[in-house]
Amino acid sequence: MAQQPIENEKEKMAPVFAADRILAFLGFFFLFIPGMNPARICEKISNKLSLFTSAVSYSSIVADMKQLFRYGNLNQGSFALLYAGAIVLALGIVVIGAGACISLGNQPMKRISIFVSLPGSVLSLIGLVLIFISHGQISADPNVGPMLPAGVILYTALAVVILVLNLILMVTVPKADSSVSMHMETKYQLFLMFLPFGMLAFVFSYLPLWGWRYSFFDYRSGGELSADNFVGFYWFKYLFENSATRRDIVTVLRNTLAMSGLGLLTSWVPLAFAVFLAEIHNKTFKRFVQTFTTIPNFISWVLVYTVALAIFSTEGFINTFAQARGWIDASTATNYLMGDSHTWLKMLAWGIWKGTGWSAIIYIAGISGIDQQLYEAATVDGAGRFQRMLHVTLPGLMPTYMVMLLLAVAGALSNGLDQYLVFSNASNLEHMQVLDLFVYKLGVEKGSIPLSTVIGMTKSIVSVVLFFVANSISKFVRGESIV
Template sequence: MELQVATKRLAVKKKKKKFSMTLLLMALPFIILVIVFNYVPLFGWIYGFYDYKPGIPLKDSEFVGLKFFRLAFMDQGTDLVRVLRNSLVLSFLSILVSPLYVAFAILLNEMRGKWFKKFVQVTTTLPNFISWVLVYSIFYVFFAVSDGVVNTLLLKLEWILSPFNFLGNNDIVWIFQTLVGLWKGLGWGAIIYLAAIVGIDPELYEAAKSDGAGRFRTIWHITVPGIMPTFVVLLLLNVSNMLNNGFEQFYVFYNALVADRLEVIDYYVYRIGLESNDFSYSTVLGMFKTIVSVTILFTVNWIAKKVRGESII
C-alpha cells in the first residue's frame, strides 16, 4: 500500500516537473527577446565614457572619463532640471487623472444595454491603436488657430473675440497634453479594471441586493473595494515609471511655442543624440534616466511592502 502511494506521488511529481519544463520552454523565446532588447543594449553605456564620433571605432575614440557626467550635472544642469521638471509634472498629472479610468470602467460595467455598452467600449478603445501622427492630425483639425473647428465655432457663437492657440499655448500645454493622453488611453486603460470587476464574487452583489442596497451603495461597498488592489498596484507601477513619459506624443506636438514645457527627458535624449549627433552625452542622459527610474521603482516597492505587507516585484 505504501509502495503504491509512493509510486503515485513520484508520478505526480514527474508530471508537475514535466509541466513546469513545458511552461519554461514556452516562455524561453520571450525571455530571450527581453534580454536581447533590454539588457544587451546596456553594454552601450560604455559610450558615455568616450568622446565618440560616428564613423570612428570606439577603440580609436578618446577616453574622457566623467567629462559628460560633469557636463550634464554642472555645465548644462539647468537644461536637465528643466526636462526633469517637465517629465515629472506630466507624469504627476497622468497619475492624478488615473482614477478616471476606474470610474469609466465602473460606469461601463453598470450599463445595461449590451449593444450600447459594446459600442462605447469599442469607440473608446480604438484611439489607443491610432498612431500619434494621426492623433496630432485629428487635434490639429479641431484646435488649429486659423481654421480649427473649435475656434471657428467659438468665434461664431461670439464666446471669444480672437482665435485661441490651443496647440501653442505655453500656459495650458501640460493640461492639454494630459487630456490628449486621457482621450487616447481611456478605453484601453479601463480594460484591466473591467477584468478585475469580473473577478469579484457575484454572491456579494446578490447579498447586497437582498439587503436592499441600491446600485450606488453596491458600487461603493463592493465594486470599489474589489478593484482597489488592482488600482493600487498600477498606481505604484506608474509612480515608479514617472520618468518614462514616452516619446511619440511629445515629438508630434512639439513646437517652438511650447518647447520650454513640452520637452521631456526622452525627447531631450533624442534631440541631443540624433539631431546633434552627440551620442556620448545622450548616453549619459539615458543612463541617468535608467538609474533614477530603477531607484524610484525599488523605493516604491519598499514603501508598498511596509504599508501593504506585499511588494510589487
C-alpha cells in the same frame, strides 16, 4: 558492464567539452561586437562594423572607400578577398557553434560533434588566413591606414584552441557503440530550442547596455573610443557644472515629473469610468461605449496629432464652426495647438482621451469578477447605489488599482517620446520637453552622444530602482510582488 569504461571516459572528458562550448559561445558572441572584428584591417573600415555585418554585406566594408577606389591605386580585389575571408570565418564559427550544441547529446552525438567542430575550426583558420593575406596586400598603402586588429589575434587563438581541444577529444573519446542510438537529454533539447530566441533577446535587449560605455568617453560621431579620449566622469560633472545644461535639466525634470504627477493624480479616471459604466444595465449601450472609447488607444500619436489639427487648428472644426455662426471672424481665429498656455493640462487631456477607454477594460473585467452576492447582501443591509460602489466595488478593484499605480510610479521618468515629439513646437517647448524628448533632441538631432547616453543611463538606473522599490512596497503591503 561493457558500457562502464565509456561512461568513465565521458565523465573525464566533460570539462574539455564544457571548455569547448564556452569558447564556441565566445566566438559566436564576438561575431556581433565591432571591437572584436578581425576584418577591420584598415582604419577606413568603419569601427562600428561587426564581423557578422562584414560577412553579410560587402558594401558596408567598402562604404568609405569609393573615393580611394576611383582615384587610386587601391586594389578592389583585396577587399573582395577580405569579404570572402570574413564569410568563411563567420561560417566556421557557426559550424563550431553547431558542434558545441550537438555535444550536449549522448556518446554517439558527442563523437559527431567532434567531427563537426574540427572542420569548423579549420574553416575559421582558413578565413583568418584569407583576411591576413588581404591585410598583406593593402599594408603598403598608407591612405587606408592599415592595421592588424585585436580580433585577428583573438580569433586565431580561439580557433587554434578549439582545434586542439577537439583533436584531444578525437583521440580520447572512444568510438561510439553502434548499437546506441543518438539521443539527447530532454532538458538540453528544450534548451537548444530556446537558445536562438534567448540570443535574440540578448542581442536586442542586453547588448545595448554595452553602449553605456560611451558616457565615459569624449566621443564624436565617427570617432573612436580609446584611452586617449577616456574622460571618466567628465560628462556626469558637466551635467551639473555647465549652467546652461543645468538649467535645461531642471526644466526637463520639472516637465517630466509634472506630467507623471498629473498622470498619477488622474490615474483613478479609468477606475471611475469602469465603475460608472457598470451601473448601466443596457448591454448594447455598454458594448457601444466600450468599443468606441478604446479606438483612440489603437491609433498612433501622429494620428492623434492630425485629429488635434482637424479640431483645434486655425482651419479646424472649432474655428470654422464658430466663424460660420459669426461668433468670431477669420482674423481672430486661434490655433489652439500653438502657444504655451496650459500645455501640461492639454497633454494630460490627450493622454486621457487616448488611454481611458483602454485602461478601463481591466477594471471592467475586475467588476464582472466581483461576487454578485456581495451586492445583494449590501442591498439587504440597506446600502444605496453609492454605498455599494464605495464598499463593494472599490475594495474589489483596489488590488488591481494598486498594481497599476505602482507600475505608473516605476515609470515616472518615462513619458514616452511620441506624444511630446509630435505636439511640441517652438512656442511650447519650454513646457513640453520631457526627458525622453530631451534625450532624443540631444542625441539624434544634435549628435551629442556621450551626454545623451549619460542622461539615458541615469534615467534607466533610476527607473529600475523605482521599479524595485515599488515591487518591495507591493510585497510588503499586499504580500505579493508585481512581477
